Amino acid sequence: MQTVRDLDSLRVAIDEFRTEGHRVALVPTMGALHAGHMALIEAAKARADRVVASIFVNPKQFGPNEDFDAYPRKENADAAMLEAAGCALLWLPPVEVMYPDGYSTNISVSGVTEHLDGAARPGHFDGVATVVAKLFNQVQPDIALFGEKDYQQLAVIRRMVTDLNVRIEIEGVPTQREEDGLALSSRNIYLSPEEREAARVLPRALGEAARAIAAGGDVAEALTKARGMLAKAGFDPIDYVALHDAGTLDPLTVFDRPARLFAAARIGRTRLIDNLAVE
Structure with missing residues (x-):
């Protein structure tokens, strides 16, 4: 090389x-x-x-x-x-x-x-x-x-x-993930063992919200539940948990087109981001 x-x-x-x-x-x-x-x-x-x-x-x-x-x-x-x-x-x-x-x-x-x-x-x-x-x-x-x-x-x-x-x-x-679902990131090395344990809630919260929305559930309710899961795990502040058009990235309040679920939140001093397709 x-x-x-x-x-x-x-x-x-x-x-x-x-x-x-x-x-x-x-x-x-x-x-x-x-x-x-x-x-x-x-x-x-x-x-x-x-x-x-x-x-x-x-x-x-x-x-x-x-x-x-x-x-x-x-x-x-x-x-x-x-x-x-x-x-x-x-x-x-x-x-x-x-x-x-x-x-x-x-x-x-x-x-x-x-x-x-x-x-x-x-x-x-x-x-x-x-x-x-x-x-x-x-x-x-x-x-x-x-x-x-x-x-x-x-x-x-x-x-x-x-x-x-x-x-x-x-x-x-496609995003590469750890066995527990956490997206690989260069910033993951900042996480303490306790923060790393809590961080696995991020993909879990997004996954539950994505499945609920895809099944026809209320978007606002699914997003609120995901934010609650993150807050309970110790994420603070939570910058956003939101559903957006997969192409234009326009915000969505209903799931009526190809969409992407996004989240960004801080655990300790580390800001983590993740996203999932809603299908």
């Missing part, structure tokens, strides 16, 4: 892939890799000849009181995992390459960012859209893969690619 940190070396490597006629996949990450990321790499290998992974902890998608400084960074361990998984190239740009002196461009996607984390974390998705657009321009992949755990992020990227006529396929990969 090649590891590159500057744009010239990246472009040489990508040009070599293209000269050899290879289809290229990109898996953007912020590092602190786990089995969920490895599922993205495996899916990418099935859809392309060469897989490029990027690791960049993007300061523009963190708010002023969020965990940018504390976010786990495990470059050597991450590189070893990617190489073992068959990744062809690791793109490791420093901040000064991504945002050099004088950088002043921002990409903002409206509509799908108006609710959920778009409301709870102002500016977050501008940072996501901006860094992903830069990664797309740098790597110029044929396909890029993102996890459905960050479903709103996936919707933002799909909207951006459509609106800007970007010729890159976007593929979502």
Whole structure:
């Protein structure tokens, strides 16, 4: 596996892939890799000849009181995992390459960012859209893969690619979970043993609500019950438990179209998010 940190070396490597006629996949990450990321790499290998992974902890998608400084960074361990998984190239740009002196461009996607984390974390998705657009321009992949755990992020990227006529396929990969249902996340390492035990209530509450709604139950009642389960388990604050259109992410009060159930809540100092399809 090649590891590159500057744009010239990246472009040489990508040009070599293209000269050899290879289809290229990109898996953007912020590092602190786990089995969920490895599922993205495996899916990418099935859809392309060469897989490029990027690791960049993007300061523009963190708010002023969020965990940018504390976010786990495990470059050597991450590189070893990617190489073992068959990744062809690791793109490791420093901040000064991504945002050099004088950088002043921002990409903002409206509509799908108006609710959920778009409301709870102002500016977050501008940072996501901006860094992903830069990664797309740098790597110029044929396909890029993102996890459905960050479903709103996936919707933002799909909207951006459509609106800007970007010729890159976007593929979502199902959320990877622990045996007790907790979605894999780099932030799970923040959880104490007691918090980890309580955290399993999040997927359980969403699952019960999703089943109730799919069976024709009252949406507001199901959401209220899920919030109660989270509060009883010690989640505080609860940012949202909500039902939204699976495509537009418009909020729903009745289940009359493909939908997604979303939740975000804090247990101790760790903010967890999750979502489930309602079918």
